Amino acid sequence: MTTIAPSAPSAPTALPAMRRDLLPLLLVPALMLLMLPLVGSLPTWVTLTVAGLAMGMMIFIMASGLTLVFGLMDVLNFGHGAFVAVGAYAATMVLLPMRWALEADSLLLNLGVLGLAMLVAMIVTALLGWAFERIIIMPVYGQHLKQILITMGGMIVAEQLINVIWGADQIPLPLPSTLRGAIVIGDAAIEKYRLVAVVVGLLVFAVMFMVLNRTKIGLLIRAGVENREMVEALGYRVRRLFVAVFAAGSALAGLGGVMWGLYKETLSASMGSEVMVMVFIVIIIGGLGSVGGCFIGALLMALVANYAGFLAPKLALVSNIGLMIAVLLWRPAGLYSATRR
Numbered sequence: 001m002t003t004i005a006p007s008a009p010s011a012p013t014a015l016p017a018m019r020r021d022l023l024p025l026l027l028v029p030a031l032m033l034l035m036l037p038l039v040g041s042l043p044t045w046v047t048l049t050v051a052g053l054a055m056g057m058m059i060f061i062m063a064s065g066l067t068l069v070f071g072l073m074d075v076l077n078f079g080h081g082a083f084v085a086v087g088a089y090a091a092t093m094v095l096l097p098m099r100w101a102l103e104a105d106s107l108l109l110n111l112g113v114l115g116l117a118m119l120v121a122m123i124v125t126a127l128l129g130w131a132f133e134r135i136i137i138m139p140v141y142g143q144h145l146k147q148i149l150i151t152m153g154g155m156i157v158a159e160q161l162i163n164v165i166w167g168a169d170q171i172p173l174p175l176p177s178t179l180r181g182a183i184v185i186g187d188a189a190i191e192k193y194r195l196v197a198v199v200v201g202l203l204v205f206a207v208m209f210m211v212l213n214r215t216k217i218g219l220l221i222r223a224g225v226e227n228r229e230m231v232e233a234l235g236y237r238v239r240r241l242f243v244a245v246f247a248a249g250s251a252l253a254g255l256g257g258v259m260w261g262l263y264k265e266t267l268s269a270s271m272g273s274e275v276m277v278m279v280f281i282v283i284i285i286g287g288l289g290s291v292g293g294c295f296i297g298a299l300l301m302a303l304v305a306n307y308a309g310f311l312a313p314k315l316a317l318v319s320n321i322g323l324m325i326a327v328l329l330w331r332p333a334g335l336y337s338a339t340r341r
Contacts, residue, residue, distance in 0.1 A: 005246055027335075028303065034305065038319070039307070042187075043189075046185075047190065049306075050194055052306035052307070053302070057201020060204070065252035068249050068289070069246055070283065071290070075246075078148050080249075080272075081272030082154060083128065084253045084271065084275060085159065086257070087121040087124065089162055091117040091121040096171075102174070110178045120254060122251040126248070129251065136151065160269075172266055173261050179192045179193045179196060193262065205291075241275050242340060274337070281320050281324050285334060286335050288333075293336035296335055296336075300323060304322075
């Protein structure tokens with residue numbers, strides 16, 4: 001009798017390596033290098049570049065929460081600017097009573113007060129975002145037209161409430177004494193506050209990257225962006241993620257509002273609606289639902305605006321739209337689209 005030896009189990013087939021799309025990452029350094037010979041002066045180029053990076057970081061902080069909200073929740077929140085304005089005004093509850101500390105010639109004391117104001121702004125806007133999602137957003141899930149109308153109405157109401165609580169007059173918001181002026185390196189002048197904005201923006205991006213890519217909650221958020229039904233089938237409640245992400249996005253908008261208010265050194269109730277055009281352009285350029293794309297898009301938009309303002313002032317006003325058109329002609333879904341709708 002012939003015995004047939006059992007065949008050895010075949011080796012598992014290796015999964016194909018995921019291709020990394022690195023081309024969008026090269027856009028920012030390529031733009032910076034391309035502008036150097038056009039600007040002509042190295043000190044001027046350094047000043048313009050750092051200013052653009054700082055502005056881009058502030059726009060990224062305001063836009064990152066919105067792109068997450070749309071990516072996970074499929075919510076077109078046109079009232080996102082309300083959280084920007086409320087965050088800036090909430091910070092005045094710390095900055096104005098402690099103006100004596102901001103005037104002190106102590107960097108540590110100035111940064112401590114500024115950090116406390118940012119924390120208060122984030123807490124207030126996170127709570128406001130939770131209430132906004134429960135009362136206004138929840139009844140209109142899946143209804144985009146109603147979302148646009150009701151969230152725009154919410155922003156108008158929020159602006160009027162700001163006028164009622166803090167008054168209709170603009171509130172001056174001077175920088176802390178140690179963050180005024182500029183650092184001169186050779187012939188290049190770099191404003192101190194812009195350096196702070198760059199550091200804060202990088203920290204926010206690093207924290208978001210670590211949370212989304214190195215934690216279980218981040219895994220669930222990214223999985224919810226890709227396939228909500230699958231995550232719910234595994235027993236996780238995506239609804240709870242909705243509330244947490246919306247509150248976190250609102251807190252980031254509040255933080256961005258504080259940074260933007262100090263950048264402008266004045267506050268007005270309409271400041272949130274004024275930045276919404278930039279915010280939506282950034283999330284469209286970056287790709288709906290992509291934090292990395294939002295980061296690159298914000299830097300690109302701010303740098304293009306700064307360079308255009310120097311080289312061709314008449315084109316500066318349309319530079320953002322031109323950039324968006326160019327990116328969408330190249331990649332209709334944005335630089336890194338995370339949605340599958």
